[in-house]
Amino acid sequence: MSPVYQATASAPVNIAVIKYWGKRDTKLILPTNSSLSVTLDQDHLRSTTTSRADPSFERDQLWLNGKEDEIKPGSRLATCISEMKRLRKEVVEDKNPAEPKISQYNVHIASYNNFPTSESGSRDYHSRYGEQCAIAVSAWKVEVRLENELMMTPP
Numbered sequence: 001m002s003p004v005y006q007a008t009a010s011a012p013v014n015i016a017v018i019k020y021w022g023k024r025d026t027k028l029i030l031p032t033n034s035s036l037s038v039t040l041d042q043d044h045l046r047s048t049t050t051s052r053a054d055p056s057f058e059r060d061q062l063w064l065n066g067k068e069d070e071i072k073p074g075s076r077l078a079t080c081i082s083e084m085k086r087l088r089k090e091v092v093e094d095k096n097p098a099e100p101k102i103s104q105y106n107v108h109i110a111s112y113n114n115f116p117t118s119e120s121g122s123r124d125y126h127s128r129y130g131e132q133c134a135i136a137v138s139a140w141k142v143e144v145r146l147e148n149e150l151m152m153t154p155p
């Protein structure tokens with residue numbers, strides 16, 4: 001039986017009380033005005049995401065609350081997936097050719113909320129993005145250094 005490259009992470013819901021409108025610097029992603037948000041207790045409201053990389057998958061796919069959703073080219077999710085594949089190849093596979101070539105596998109991502117989701121399928125961006133980083137680190141065994149120098153290391 002071949003190994004399974006899968007991980008699950010959950011994150012609390014974050015609700016914007018005062019949302020910023022627009023960006024004063026799009027390159028640095030700086031907001032025009034300040035915002036205020038509240039993070040809720042994960043025991044009650046959360047999003048949970050499972051990601052699996054497998055050589056049998058024909059393409060990268062995403063499901064939100066059981067319904068397939070598009071991974072738009074150039075979107076944050078598409079960028080996250082391609083960046084994790086690039087990091088896996090450069091940091092792990094190129095340095096140790098004996099490592100499995102997970103960077104060549106497509107990924108399936110299933111994400112569920114236990115709170116209302118808009119009809120567009122979008123949901124709390126911060127919780128989803130945090131989950132994606134966590135599952136990439138765990139499933140693809142890639143060390144990630146975030147901009148603020150916090151480091152996530154696979155278990």
